Amino acid sequence: MSGKPRLTYFNGRGRMEPVRWLLAAAGVEFEEVFLETREQYEKLIKDGVLLFQQVPLVEIDGMKMVQTRAILSYIAGKYNLYGKDLKERALIDMYVEGITDLMQMILVFPFSPPEEKEKNLDSIKERATNRYFPVFEKVLKQHGQDFLVGNKFSWADVQLIEAILAVEEKIPSVLSGFPQLQAFKIKMSNMPTIKKFLQPGSPRKPPPDERYVETVLKVFKK
Amino acid sequence: QFEEEFIEKKEDLEKLRNDGVLLFQQVPMVEMDGMKMVQTRAILSYIAAKYNLYGKDLKERAWIDMYVEGTTDLMGMIMYLPFQPADTKEKNLALIIERATTRYFPVYEKALKDHGHDYLVGNKLSWADIHLLEAILMAEECKPDILSAFPLLQAFKGRISNIPTIKKFLQPGSQRKPPADEKFIATVRKIFNI
Numbered sequence: 001m002s003g004k005p006r007l008t009y010f011n012g013r014g015r016m017e018p019v020r021w022l023l024a025a026a027g028v029e030f031e032e033v034f035l036e037t038r039e040q041y042e043k044l045i046k047d048g049v050l051l052f053q054q055v056p057l058v059e060i061d062g063m064k065m066v067q068t069r070a071i072l073s074y075i076a077g078k079y080n081l082y083g084k085d086l087k088e089r090a091l092i093d094m095y096v097e098g099i100t101d102l103m104q105m106i107l108v109f110p111f112s113p114p115e116e117k118e119k120n121l122d123s124i125k126e127r128a129t130n131r132y133f134p135v136f137e138k139v140l141k142q143h144g145q146d147f148l149v150g151n152k153f154s155w156a157d158v159q160l161i162e163a164i165l166a167v168e169e170k171i172p173s174v175l176s177g178f179p180q181l182q183a184f185k186i187k188m189s190n191m192p193t194i195k196k197f198l199q200p201g202s203p204r205k206p207p208p209d210e211r212y213v214e215t216v217l218k219v220f221k222k
Numbered sequence: 223q224f225e226e227e228f229i230e231k232k233e234d235l236e237k238l239r240n241d242g243v244l245l246f247q248q249v250p251m252v253e254m255d256g257m258k259m260v261q262t263r264a265i266l267s268y269i270a271a272k273y274n275l276y277g278k279d280l281k282e283r284a285w286i287d288m289y290v291e292g293t294t295d296l297m298g299m300i301m302y303l304p305f306q307p308a309d310t311k312e313k314n315l316a317l318i319i320e321r322a323t324t325r326y327f328p329v330y331e332k333a334l335k336d337h338g339h340d341y342l343v344g345n346k347l348s349w350a351d352i353h354l355l356e357a358i359l360m361a362e363e364c365k366p367d368i369l370s371a372f373p374l375l376q377a378f379k380g381r382i383s384n385i386p387t388i389k390k391f392l393q394p395g396s397q398r399k400p401p402a403d404e405k406f407i408a409t410v411r412k413i414f415n416i
Contacts, residue, residue, distance in 0.1 A: 052292050052325055063284060069263065070287035077280045086271050090257060093264035098246045131246055 005030040005060040008044070010219070012212040013205045014107065015068050016056045018100075018162060020204060022072055024197035025158045026079035032203065041219050072096075076155035088150045095136070095148055095156040099163045102132045106166050110208040111216075121170060128167045133178050136160055140180040146187055153191070161188040169207055226397065232413050266290075270349035282344045289330070289342055289350040293357040296326045300360050304402045305416065315364060322361045327372050330354055334374040340381055347385070355382045363401055 005023060009016035011034040023030050035041055035055060045053050051066045058065045061078075065071045076082040076092075083089045105124045112120050139148055148156040164185050167174050175182050188194055197204050229235050229249065239247050245260045252259045255272075259265045270276040270286075277283045299318045306314050333342055342350040358379050361368045369376050382388060391398050410416075 051288060051329055052295070061281070063281065065284060065288065067288050067291035070284055070291050073287055074280060074284040077283065086268060087255070087257065089271070090259060090264055090268045093267055094245060094259065094261050097261035097264050101246070135245060 004028075005058055006033065007031070008033040008035065008057040008059075009055050010035050010212065010216055011205070012208055012215070014056075014208075014212075014216070017205060018068065018103070018159060019056060019058060019071055019075070021158050021162045021197065022075050022081070022155060024203065025153075025191075025193050026075065026081060027193045028075075028079065030203070035219055036215060038219050038221070069100075072155065081153065081155045081158070083150050083154055084152075088154075091149045092154050092156045095139075096159050098132055098135065099156075099159045102127055103159075103163055103166065106170070109170075110213050124167065125171050125174065128171070128174055129177065132163075133174070133181060136184075137178045137180045140184060146184075157184075157188060158194075161185060161194065224397070229413060230409065235413055263294075266349065275347065275349045275352070277344050277348055278346075282348075285343045286348050286350040289333075290353050292326055292329060293350075293353045296322055297357050297360055300364060303364075304407045305411070318361070319365050319368065322364075322368055323371065326357070327361075327369070327375060330378075331372045331374050334378060340378075347382075351378075351382055352388070355379060355388070 005028065007016060007019060007030055009032070011032075020030075035044075041055075044050050044055075044057070049064050050057055051064070054066060056066065056068055056071065058071045060071075060074070065074060073082070083092050102124075105120070105127065109117070109120055109124070136148065143151075145151045147153050148160065161184070164175065164181060175185065189198060196202060229238075235249070238244050238249070238251070243258050244251055245258070248260060250260065250262055250265065252265045254268075259268065267276070277286050296318070299314070299321065303311065303314055303318065330342065337345075339345045341347050342354065355378075358369065358375060369379065383392060390396060
């Protein structure tokens with residue numbers, strides 16, 4: 001038992017990537033177990049370690065945690081990335097939920113049928129540029145601080161930098177109308193823990209490819 | 223106690239959007255303590271913490287969050303059911319019942335059995351208990367005897383329903399809304415163009 005958190009998920013981004021980001025941003029080292037076969041998944045279920053028979057699973061502080069939001073909230077709370085009071089937490093939660101909705105579109109994109117991919121990509125671009133990025137651009141402009149909430153690094157900042165990079169992978173020019181977000185991206189990328197996570201050899205996973213999609217479909221097939 | 227403003231036509235939603243009061247152009251929106259809160263989970267977390275329904279420490283909060291996410295997934299399926307294409311309704315209803323009885327309810331039945339307490343977390347009423355009661359009642363509307371294999375959940379349902387504030391909410395004349403009917407579905411479809 002190393003005492004480090006242990007993550008069980010596919011060897012790819014999916015729903016676990018925000019957890020990898022948050023732990024890395026907090027400077028917390030972790031171990032990973034990769035799900036590769038249906039048998040492995042069925043064994044996890046049989047062993048009773050998946051509360052709702054689903055991954056992600058994060059073993060941390062004696063708990064077998066599931067449900068991404070619950071996991072992320074716990075990590076944020078534990079490592080002081082959740083604001084200083086209830087109202088700051090409320091803002092962080094609102095921002096994170098908005099970003100999660102945008103990331104959900106990116107999450108399901110590789111699994112959409114080929115004939116729908118162009119339409120889905122357009123939706124991602126539209127939502128990012130008309131619904132989500134303007135909100136954070138405005139927040140940063142209005143208070144003029146480096147971080148989204150309370151002039152202090154929080155879960156919301158980590159979630160936003162992750163989302164910015166993920167959308168840029170699909171739409172490289174997406175930040176062109178957002179100077180504050182461009183500056184934010186640079187600042188966040190240069191924070192030591194995040195900079196380390198963005199370097200090769202870190203636990204950060206590459207964008208989903210065909211092999212990833214195949215593995216997920218194979219493991220989850222009924 | 224709380225006040226309610228109802229969106230009945232597209233113009234209502236457009237006005238809210240134009241007034242800039244919806245952070246991500248979406249409802250629900252709850253104005254409280256000087257904030258215009260959006261995003262259901264953020265709103266619920268704030269209310270739970272403010273009114274001491276969120277456990278006593280980080281670990282209890284983690285359990286409450288896990289339980290709530292589970293019931294949210296189940297209730298999400300039920301919420302979308304009226305908006306699914308007519309030819310998939312039967313299959314989706316069967317899936318809801320299967321998930322409720324094999325994935326979700328067994329977890330809460332076991333939690334109650336393992337510790338023998340009246341409430342899910344920390345031997346004290348929390349957001350998780352309220353969310354579970356709501357999920358149970360919604361699932362029963364899909365299949366009235368859905369709790370037949372879950373004796374502890376049946377007892378839980380009886381106990382939580384009798385808490386004075388909840389009992390009051392379950393009575394006619396409260397702000398509790400009825401199940402989605404044709405009129406509600408049509409209104410939502412019209413306002414969201416779906």
